[in-house]
Ligand code: AMP
């Protein structure tokens with residue numbers, strides 16, 4: 369039986385994903401989405417040279433020689449507040465009091481912060497000159513009118529959103545989100561709202577997958593639980609095929625009651641593969657409908673289901689969302705202990721990371737059984753043990769996929785930390 373490598377499986381999946389059409393969303397709904405158009409600045413910011421400090425606008429020549437014992441004494445002839453335009457040109461021997469963000473007056477070239485001055489009536493004493501030109505933000509330092517400030521494909525982070533607000537984009541062109549449906553399958557499963565029955569298994573996968581979608585910004589539709597019964601399964605799968613992405617967990621293996629693959633095939637879904645050389649995660653199936661629904665048959669074991677989401681579903685959804693970086697950021701770390709493994713499968717070991725001087729040390733989260741959810745719950749990353757590696761020693765350099773946070777960063781290998 370042919371097992372596909374993780375990379376080959378990812379490529380096959382991505383070949384079948386299409387970027388969603390661009391849509392217009394309100395600014396506050398755009399966080400985490402991907403820009404579908406370049407964004408140009410529609411003004412200069414700041415619109416004129418402004419003071420970066422509360423202080424005094426001066427001519428540097430007047431204060432160049434000032435010291436604590438022999439301060440410069442200047443006549444204060446104006447008081448300029450943010451939002452007001454100055455009217456007076458500052459001549460030799462004079463200064464203007466100025467607030468942060470206020471336009472600088474003509475004649476001056478430097479702002480002295482208030483902390484380095486003392487005032488007496490109409491006069492200010494400056495006892496320490498800053499550098500010439502200090503504390504002035506030049507016109508257009510932040511945004512230049514007409515300049516492309518954001519690019520198609522940029523992910524909208526809070527910082528990007530701030531720029532969108534500055535160029536007054538009340539609405540933003542972003543790529544659409546894929547609609548995702550989630551189905552759990554298994555006679556043994558008990559729903560969140562069902563009464564507790566100690567002979568049943570609580571459905572964790574629906575909710576774990578829902579949360580994983582949500583971390584990408586996608587509000588998935590929960591289809592509930594289908595029993596291991598081809599008729600019930602078929603009805604739920606048909607419902608799921610109205611979406612861009614259908615996630616069905618459980619029932620995808622070779623068990624006597626594993627009906628997911630045959631039912632999908634009977635519904636006309638082309639199955640592209642169903643065995644991937646990975647641990648945890650096998651079996652994992654992928655198919656497409658004629659209408660373009662990407663169908664993922666995820667393993668029933670909760671850890672496997674979550675790992676498969678990370679490796680396959682998340683990159684697929686991100687491709688649909690217009691992301692350029694589809695995979696998690698990776699770092700290099702040292703292994704805190706030896707790992708015995710079997711060759712022939714890529715192993716995603718759940719790890720925590722401890723920082724030691726200049727590098728991270730990775731430690732297994734403990735029992736790595738595919739049903740032991742705690743290994744996933746406390747994980748900060750996946751240690752990727754390559755397919756052809758049988759064991760790793762303490763201190764070996766390893767690659768870690770980082771799991772924390774929204775995935776705004778690139779997947780570039782940043783190596784060990786530089787102080
Ligand atoms: P299956 O892939 O259907 O053979 O299931 C493999 C294992 O995962 C079995 O022990 C199931 O009870 C368990 N399992 C399947 N689906 C879920 C689910 N939605 N939540 C928690 N455990 C599940």
Ligand code: MG
Pocket residue numbers: 553554555618619668
């Ligand atoms: Mg089952």
